[in-house]
Amino acid sequence: MLTLIRGAHVLAPEDMGIQDVLVAGDTILETGRDIRLSGNVAIEEIDGSGHYLTPGLVDTLSHIIGGGGEGGFHTRTPAMNFSDAIRGGVTTVTGVLGTDAISRTLPDLLAKAAGLEAEGLSVVCHTGSYQVPVRTLTGSIQQDIMLIEKFVGVGEVAISDHRGSQPDWREMARIGAEARVGGLLSGKAGVVSIHVGDSEDRLDLLFEVAEKSDVPLGQYYPTHINRSTALLDAGLRFIQGGGTIDLTASHTPEILAAGEIKCASALRYLLDHGADENRITFSTDGHASLPHFNSDGVLESLKVGAMTSMLEEFRDAVFEDGVSLTRALKAVTTNPARVLKLPNKGAIASGKDADLLLLDQDSLTLTHVMARGRWCMESQEITRKGTFE
Structure with missing residues (x-):
C-alpha cells in the first residue's frame, strides 16, 4: 500500500x-x-x-511495564498499553526500570517491548535500574548492550536521591566506561540514563567523573532536570560541557508546588540563557510513579506519569512560553533520536x-x-x- x-x-x-x-x-x-x-x-x-x-515523537524514558509505587505493593503503577502511546503521538518508546528492580524485572521489560513492537510501536530498552552495582542479564553492562538487541544503554541510574545507591565517582565512571565500550562495539548509543533526584548535590557526581576520569560528560544523559531552577542552572553547565539534558513532561500539582518547573517553561528558561537547542529533550516518564515526599522524606501523595504529557508540553512551549515550533519540535523528535542513536527516527x-x-x-x-x-x-x-x- x-x-x-x-x-x-x-x-x-x-x-x-x-x-x-x-x-x-x-x-x-x-x-x-x-x-x-x-x-x-x-x-x-x-x-x-x-x-x-x-515526525512521531521519540520518548527516551517510559516505564512500559509500570513502576514500583513508593507507597507499598498496592501502589505499583500499571503497565502501558499500545494506545496510551498513540494518544500522546509517541511512536518510539524507551523502556526502563526505576526504583523497583525486584518485582519489575529485565526479562519482563524485554517481553513487553517485544509485545509493543508486535502491536506497532518502535521500542528500545535500557539494562539496569536505579541501583548500583547495576543488575544485568548477562553479567555485565557491556555484554547486555552488545548481545541483547533491544538494549541500547543503561539506566535510569539514580543520583542525588535518597532512593538511589549513593554511588561514588569511581563507580559511576566504571558504568559510563562499560556502556561506552558496549555502544562503540555494537554501533548503539551506549548511553547512561541518569535519574536526578532533588538533593543539593544535583549533577556534581557527573562533573566529578568528567574531571577525574577519561569518560566524557556526554556519555551521561541526566533526566528530571526541571526539578528546580538550581538544577536547570546545573543543566546549563552540563550542556556547555558537551552533554544533553532531559526535561520531564509528567508532573503533578503537588510536585509543581514543591518547586518543579513545567517542562515547557524550563525549555524557555534554558534557551533564554543560551543553551544549545540541539542538546535539550523532553520525555514522558510515562507510567512511572510520581511521588511527593514532605521535608521529612515521608510520602504524601503518588500519581502516574502520562504518555500524553510530552505532546502537551510541546504545545504549551509554543502557545504559553513562545518557543518557536521548530525549536520545540526538536526536543521531542530529532534530539532524542540522536541521543538514542536511532538514525531513521x-x-x-x-x-x-x-x-x-x-x-x-x-x-x-x-x-x-x-x-x-x-x-x-x-x-x-x-x-x-x-x-x-
Whole structure:
C-alpha cells in the first residue's frame, strides 16, 4: 500500500512549507510538491491541508511495564498499553526500570517491548535500574548492550536521591566506561540514563567523573532536570560541557508546588540563557510513579506519569512560553533520536521510518498518527489498539 499525504505544512522538524509526503510500506519514499503517480498501483490519499505534518515523537524514558509505587505493593503503577502511546503521538518508546528492580524485572521489560513492537510501536530498552552495582542479564553492562538487541544503554541510574545507591565517582565512571565500550562495539548509543533526584548535590557526581576520569560528560544523559531552577542552572553547565539534558513532561500539582518547573517553561528558561537547542529533550516518564515526599522524606501523595504529557508540553512551549515550533519540535523528535542513536527516527525525509503526526495548525490538536507506516489514529479516533484493549 502506498499512502500519499497531500498539502500538509511539513515540519521535518525544520520548516519545509507545504509539501506532499509519499509513504511506501513503513518507509517515507519521497517528499516534494505536487507528487504525481502513474499506473494502477493502489494508493491511499490523505488531505493534509490545514495541518502540520511532523515526525512521531521519540520518548527516551517510559516505564512500559509500570513502576514500583513508593507507597507499598498496592501502589505499583500499571503497565502501558499500545494506545496510551498513540494518544500522546509517541511512536518510539524507551523502556526502563526505576526504583523497583525486584518485582519489575529485565526479562519482563524485554517481553513487553517485544509485545509493543508486535502491536506497532518502535521500542528500545535500557539494562539496569536505579541501583548500583547495576543488575544485568548477562553479567555485565557491556555484554547486555552488545548481545541483547533491544538494549541500547543503561539506566535510569539514580543520583542525588535518597532512593538511589549513593554511588561514588569511581563507580559511576566504571558504568559510563562499560556502556561506552558496549555502544562503540555494537554501533548503539551506549548511553547512561541518569535519574536526578532533588538533593543539593544535583549533577556534581557527573562533573566529578568528567574531571577525574577519561569518560566524557556526554556519555551521561541526566533526566528530571526541571526539578528546580538550581538544577536547570546545573543543566546549563552540563550542556556547555558537551552533554544533553532531559526535561520531564509528567508532573503533578503537588510536585509543581514543591518547586518543579513545567517542562515547557524550563525549555524557555534554558534557551533564554543560551543553551544549545540541539542538546535539550523532553520525555514522558510515562507510567512511572510520581511521588511527593514532605521535608521529612515521608510520602504524601503518588500519581502516574502520562504518555500524553510530552505532546502537551510541546504545545504549551509554543502557545504559553513562545518557543518557536521548530525549536520545540526538536526536543521531542530529532534530539532524542540522536541521543538514542536511532538514525531513521525523529525526522521526515526520504528513507526515514514512516512515523508521522498530523496536528491542527490552529490548536496543535493531534488528529492522525501513523506508526511504522500504519494509521493508528484518524480524525482524533484510535483506529488501531493493543491486543487486549
